[in-house]
Amino acid sequence: MTRKSRWLIAGGVVIAAALIISFLLMWKPAIAPVSPPAPTSFDARTRLAGARVVALGDCIVCHTAKGGKPFAGGLPLATPFGTIYATNITPDVGTGIGDWSLEAFTRALRYGVARDGHLLYPAFPYIHFTRMSDPDISAAYAYLMTREPVKATAPANDLIFPLNFRPLLGFWNVLFLHPGAQQPDASKDTEWNRGKLLVDGLGHCASCHSPLNLIGGEKSGHAFDGGIVDGWEAPALNALGAAPKPWTREQLVTYLRTGRAGEHGAAAGPMLPVTRDLATVPEEDVQAIATYVLSIQKAQPGATHATGSAVDSTSPEVQRGATLFAASCAQCHGPDAPMQSIGERPTLAFSTAVNAATPRNAIQMMLIGNGWHGEDSMNYMPAFNQIYNDQQIADLASYIRATYSQRGAWQDIEAMAAKLRKEDDAR
Structure with missing residues (x-):
């Protein structure tokens, strides 16, 4: 037998062993389906407690697609490994969790395992939900089971190989899932x-x-x-x-x-x-x-002084940005803008985005803005992605950084603007 043959056999044995171990780690028995519990089987106090739990867990944020019914899933969750689509958690039997028992629901939250036994992707944060108490889980179950059933099937996940191979989640769980209640710290209140x-x-x-x-x-x-x-x-x-x-x-x-x-x-x-x-x-x-x-605050070296090279306020990009700012931004963010006092808008000098290490959030605010939310207009900011090109967005960011921050100049702003615009358009 040649050395190459021995290496091929050894490699095949390792792969086979990994697949067997993956299967053993992945395999979980299905939990029998149940008839959907009647909404009247849950008392009002438990449902109210469940509303509180579900709100604290931000369940509706991830499990509601843009323009979709609440909790019906379908929202694309972008990850470095591809797109995962949130599942339907309404009490629909065919496409949601209507035939899930409390036992099945608890297992999903504690261990990331669906009713039928398949492992859930950790975009669903079961590594954190595993710390939830039994009463909180029961309350969340009661609340979700009394929502409107919606028949909606989430699109198939679009993940790169081999991360679309669910058995690998067994290894992932060994590394990152640590079940068990969180013990209180007796030294704290x-x-x-x-x-x-x-x-x-x-x-x-x-x-x-x-x-x-x-x-x-x-x-x-x-x-x-x-x-x-x-x-x-x-x-x-x-x-x-x-x-x-x-x-x-x-x-x-x-x-x-x-x-x-x-x-x-x-x-x-x-x-x-x-x-x-x-x-x-x-x-x-x-x-x-x-x-x-x-x-849990930590000392941040260099946080109180400029990082990187200083911003040249006389540079062409800053000067161009000043013109754009006067045209589109000063009405709300300028030092004499009425909204500074009437709308309680802080000066941009205090903004987390303006003082951040990268221009990412400042660019996103200019590209996407904050949509109109009816009478709650305080957080509104128009989007400029259809008004300004990448260079103009970069010029605005350069001006804002130079004028309102004591920290160093951002680098490669235009390239980041182009990248983020492309990613935003793909969502």
Whole structure:
């Protein structure tokens, strides 16, 4: 037998062993379907508690497609590995979870396993939901089972090979799924422990606000260091103390409940619908979240001074940006704009996006804006993607950085604008 043949056989044995191990890790028995429970079988108190749990978990945000029925799925979730489509979690029997028992629902939240036994992709944050209490899970089940059933099948996921091979999730779960209730810290008070449970568990904040490793797991040792979601930067939650105006607890509570904070700015992108959910829960929940988040602040080297080369305010791009700003932005964001006081819009000098290490969110705000939300016009900003080209967006960003931030110049702004515009158009 030649050396090449031996290597081929050895390679085949390794692949076969990996497939067998993957199957053993992946295989879970199906849980028998049930008849949809009657809405009247759940009491009003439990349904109300469920509404609170579902809002804190942001379930409607991910499980509702643009223009679709609530909780009916179909929303495309962009990942570095392709697109995953959110599933239907209405009580429809054919396409939703209408034939799921509480046992099946609990297993999905705790272990990422569907009723029929297949493993769920971790875009569904079961690695955080696994910390949920039994009463919270039961309440969420009661609430969802009393929603309007919607017959809607989500499109097939579009993932790159081999990540579209579900058995690999068995290995992924070994690395990142750690089931078990979160134990309270006896050295902390009740509010802090409640906040930690909401942030780490039901609220799954680290899913968006942490960087991911090469296989899509939250990078070890970098929780809350910031991440990228749907083309937007989810800022580092442990750097709020290093903002030009450090966040206070009261400001963070207001921001999480209203989508705006007087000395910081307005929520946009994926965060905006989260704040609309948090507006519906008891304020004590949001206060607990804010208390915990502000307790995890870390020193940020270089945060108080410019990073990178200084912005040349006389450069051609900054001068062109000044003209564009006067034409399209100064009415709301200029120093003499009435909306600065009437609308409680903060100066751009305090903006998280303007002071960020990259121009990503500033560009996205200019390209996408903040849509009109009826009478709640406070967070409105028009989109400029059909008005300004990539160079003009870059010029505006250069002017804003030079005028309103003490930090260093952004690099390759036009290239990022072109990239983000292409990604936004594909969504």
